[in-house]
Amino acid sequence: MKIGIIGTGSITGKHAQAIAEIEGAELVALYNPNPESAAKAKAQFGLLVLTDLEEFLKVPDMEIVCVCTPSGMHLEPALAAAKAGKHLMIEKPIEINLKRTDELIAACAENKVKLAVIFQNRFTEDYQKLKRAVSEGVFGRLLMGNAYVNWFRDSAYYSTSNWKGTLEADGGGALINQGIHTVDLLLDLMGDVKSVFGQVQTTLYPIEGEDLGAAIVNFKNGALGNITSATALYPGYPERIEIFGTEGSAILEAGKLTQWNIKESSEIVKPSQNSGGSGASDPTAIGHQLHLAQWKLFLRAIQEDQTPVVDGETARKSVELIRAIYFSSKKGKIVAFPFEDED
């Protein structure tokens, strides 16, 4: 299966590494409209790099396109690719607001192409164990689920990027860019949200989006939850998910189970070796193995005509929650779900 990638920045290399390890898959072309960036990518990847989107979409037999542009610039290239009949793998977040997200999902449905959104942290061995246990009711009735992303980025992280922390291209800051991975896991474990109260602020950096955010979530299943997400908390600690139920509790840190306590069970769970790393202090400190796991499943879903893991509707949920937190913070009010954007 031939694959092309749109955007040639820092995350593109992880996709290239992952695709190179899949038998029967081949990365055939890259697209970047900026001639300088395209030349740099050609030198880096040694592949065909096109600066014209129409030409890129005509590369023979290219069935799948992966979108790695800044978050608020996923929609336009994705629409063109969907219209050209390409299946789409999009980097997180699917888009930066619900209107753009819905447009993207609708275009894929209309053009009958598959859509998956990268949330690679779903694929650590320990997360999968936690998810299975929650689904099987091992923790009993869920009482509380927390997601903490107390991370740190230095000022150069923002000052050297033309889009990170901007409202137009990042959609905000720590929540929509960094925290969304863990918010996605929390929603996957705890289910849908009934209401949320959020507060966000910009504390350390001269950015439009937040570098500090917190929220209290009321889940439909009756459980409560806390979310924190930050890029201002030195030195940055591994992201953590806590699940508490009537029959037991578990804590997952940076993709590894560090606590597992089930009533009347003596099972001792040791953290697995392979967690994929944490971007707590350094965004480049993640491997490509989890992207590889999601790519393999996506290719299988295409071959078997199945719904991909983390499809558009699933990826929409974390955008909905984060947009609701922003709205709640702006209005100083609890926000009920389903939430629809104002703008």
Ligand SMILES: NC(=O)c1ccc[n+]([C@@H]2O[C@H](COP(=O)([O-])OP(=O)(O)OC[C@H]3O[C@@H](n4cnc5c(N)ncnc54)[C@H](O)[C@@H]3O)[C@@H](O)[C@H]2O)c1
């Ligand atoms: N899954 C993860 O852990 C992870 C990690 C980092 C980034 N990301 C996501 O990947 C996306 C890209 O992030 P990044 O860190 O690689 O950013 P980046 O700034 O390093 O790269 C963005 C790339 O897109 C190109 N670009 C900009 N506008 C374009 C357009 N209209 N058409 C084609 N190319 C265009 C830029 O020239 C650059 O090559 C973001 O959505 C981000 O949230 C995901």
